[in-house]
Amino acid sequence: MSLLVIEGLTLESSGQNLVSNLSLAVGPGARLGLIGESGSGKSLTALAAIGLLPPDISVKGSVRLDGKEVVGAREEELVPLRGAVAATVFQEPLTALDPLMKVGRQVAEPLVRRYRREGRALDRKAVAREVRSLLERVSLPDIDRIMNAYPYEISGGQRQRVAIAMALACRPKLLIADEPTTALDVTTQAEILELLSDLVRENGMALLFISHDLPVVARVVEEVAVLRRGELVEQGPVKTVFSAPSHDYTKTLVSAAAAFDQALEPIR
């Protein structure tokens, strides 16, 4: 059974179709990339997957997370799914962390929730130890300082690592990464991507990776779905879609990316 099944999802706001009749599925351990230009409905799809759409958007169709229907579900039914089944890493690491909470405590929060979920005793020392090992796993340096630092005291790349550590603390079956590298500089981007794909493989998590950046997507996923103005135009294995795109829009995307690479060639 697939972890995330989206069937005929249509999102509408004030008469405008934001996503139309979208269907996709992510199985356990699978890595799917969702690509498209800005405004194509990628991020809304991610929010719909965990039942966090803004209230002014009307939803039709079905979203099932680990077999449970999300569309129309009550908050109390959704809270246990979030974190446990799916956790999310967002685009902007600057604003995704609580500015008034020390990093150590922020990572501890989802961890404590997981301990409760698993019925484990809450031992402060054990929690602190695991926070530490989580921060180590996302390759943060100088952990003593970072645990006691406020988000404004660490760099953007470090914040994104903390956000990833928070998602890992949930130990989700599915990780949703919504443009996790867009706000970062190129070197940091590469590091975070490597980290993400390593972690996903190590933990056997499924991954829904959302991006507008083709080369980035190609590095971390095995299958892609191309979204244009809320409609799914093409889906298939990364190699097939990128080497032999069938839809005109995908062709434009691929050739634009290739042209961009070529333009950079002399500089490299």
Add this chain to the structure above:
Amino acid sequence: MTVLAEPQAERTRRTRRSLTFSIGLILVGLHLAVALLTLVWTPYDPTGMAGGRLEAPSWAHPAGTDRLGRDLFTQIMIGSRIALVVGAGAVAIAAAIGVTLGVLAAFATRYLDDALAATFDILIAFPTLLLAMLVVAATGNASLLSAILALGIAISAIVARLTRILVKRVLAMDYITAARTAGSSWPSIVFRHVLPNIWPTLSVNFALQFGLAVIAEASLSYLGLGAPPPNASWGRLLQEAQGTVYTAPFGAVAPGLALVSLVIGMNLLADGLRDIGDPTRRRAR
């Protein structure tokens, strides 16, 4: 983290802020010390004759005496206690009612939220003093408790309105969405993320409202709606000194000075609190 050299302007601003905070702390601390002292000791019996009538300030009577020959300085000292009790009580009530209603409004469905917001706005449109007078009139007889209750309820509308706006702003932040995606429930989000993030602004407002409550209590007492005698409220001292303001001006000046020093102290403290609540403004360690 290495601390880089701060720009000069930033340093001056910090120094000035810590200075205003210190002055505020000293002024409020002084009133607090005096208020506590009156619980165990006063220079004279506040209700008994201590000297001649309407004596000018002297070493024996630093603020002179009133019409009945009572020592004014003693009464002003007791006035500190009344002012602090009323201020703290009113702010505590306003915080309890206002923060609860403000958070509820921010989470309510649209119509309920609109209705609550409109109610706050209408209540704020009435001057605090007028609202407080209405409440005192409704409770029947004027007492210290009715004054505290009246001011607390009147100020709670201001706190509720501010809280509602602050909560809405925090709820729109990405870290709230992030917390929700990680499986935080609403109550835990309110206590772990929302309240800590609105506290810096709220606490500054509480300190300002404290000053407002002290002035409003003096006004109520001046009008005879505050704490009745023998509670020596500054407002009542001012009212009593009014008839003899030409022959014994110090009877009005002294309670006035006491009132102003406490209110200014609270306002300076409010300024300093802004820095303490916000880690990004604290000195880098």
